[in-house]
Amino acid sequence: MEAINEVHVSEPGLVVADIAAADDETAFAFHTALAARWATTSVERTTRDAGQPGVRLRCYLDLRQPLTASVQTPAPR
Numbered sequence: 001m002e003a004i005n006e007v008h009v010s011e012p013g014l015v016v017a018d019i020a021a022a023d024d025e026t027a028f029a030f031h032t033a034l035a036a037r038w039a040t041t042s043v044e045r046t047t048r049d050a051g052q053p054g055v056r057l058r059c060y061l062d063l064r065q066p067l068t069a070s071v072q073t074p075a076p077r
Helices: 023-035
Strands: 014-021 053-063
Touching: 014 023, 023 053
Parallel strands: none
Antiparallel strands: 014 053
16 A cells, blocks of 8 residues: 555544455445545555455545434434
């Protein structure tokens, strides 16, 4: 994977997430879960490191985006 650039984490709330998973389906499912909660970059493919098991995926998140009402913890009953 390429190096993390200073601009990727230049402000509080910006995150670089390197995901390691057993297969493409798992990596994309995890990215989809992140994207449902925060602004993320789109991803189109995973990478494989020679001689290493599984796949890798990098995405960039902006945690400054507030959570939506649909994923916030419900009020106690």
